[in-house]
Amino acid sequence: MSAGPEVSESVRDAELPGRLLATERDAFMPLLRATPEERFGLRTACPGWTVRDVLAHCGAALIRVVEGRLEPGVFSPESNAVDVAERADWPLARVLDELERGFTEAGPVIAAAGGPLDPVALGEWVHAGDVRDAFGVPGAYAGEGAEAALDLLVIASRKRGKPLLRADLLDDDGLRDGRSLELGVAADGRAPARLTCDVPTLIRLCTGRSLVGTRYELAGAEEKELSLYA
Incomplete structure (x- = not known):
């Protein structure tokens, strides 16, 4: 875990976001796959969004990164709302498949971007915590990925x-x-x-x-x- 001296771009751990995403995929996706579909309608800490909405946003954001669809305004509240609405009629399994693909494929793209996309990995981990919190899972914002998340949190707070x-x-x-x-x-x-x-x-x-x-x-x-x- 990073602490103390300020982190500079020259010492950036380019693989850290990808490691966090892979860790979260391995811990989070089995939970989602085993959860009854009706629980995906539960409300979350994100105003107006259900668990399903949060997961749709997370998958959409990661696939935008993977496919390089990062036009101006992407990740704004308006852009996020459009992404979620586009997935409203998808079967839940398709939402989860997209999310798992994003967890798997986004890491190398984020690493190659040089730093600007690093906060995407932190945001995905926090949203996974939002889902665990909605499900009543203990330690929603903790777990195996917490150390990597804290490293990214330190960097993001400085930037x-x-x-x-x-x-x-x-x-x-x-x-x-x-x-x-x-x-x-x-x-x-x-x-x-x-x-x-x-x-x-x-x-x-x-x-x-x-x-x-x-x-x-x-x-x-x-x-x-x-x-x-x-």
């Missing part, structure tokens, strides 16, 4: 100019586990914000997800300042 934040991580028992992360960038005259929480709560804070039932200590910044999507 998007979020306030400098030093986060001390807690284990499942609420005890400090010795890990810390430095996210965001320094601003003149502003002291670093400090955060103590577990990994799922950090993900929720930085992606604007619900904080109901979480426990954390934050000083020197407001919740909304930490979100990558604010």
Whole structure:
């Protein structure tokens, strides 16, 4: 897991997004294939979207990357809504097949792009967490891919100019586990914000997800300042 010195493009791990996508494919697709179809109508943390809608968006985004269909405005709310609507009449199996193909094929394309597409992998992992959360699966924003996701989160927070934040991580028992992360960038005259929480709560804070039932200590910044999507 990256922490401490700022990550530069010269030390970018080009294979990291692909590893995260492959890890998520292997963990996530069996869950989806084994879930009764009626549960795909459950609402998610994404306003207005069901589980099926989230998965349609995820598959569409990855296949756009694979096929190089990245015209201006792609991944905007309007573009995402069109992609989801285009898949409304697809059989669920086709939605899942497209998603699995994207998980499998997008990694090399993202690696070759040089960095701009790296956040796509992080977004896919977060959306998988949204689905697990809707299904009531424990550890929705944790699991095997969490370490790679945290690395991408650090990089994304710096690229998007979020306030400098030093986060001390807690284990499942609420005890400090010795890990810390430095996210965001320094601003003149502003002291670093400090955060103590577990990994799922950090993900929720930085992606604007619900904080109901979480426990954390934050000083020197407001919740909304930490979100990558604010």
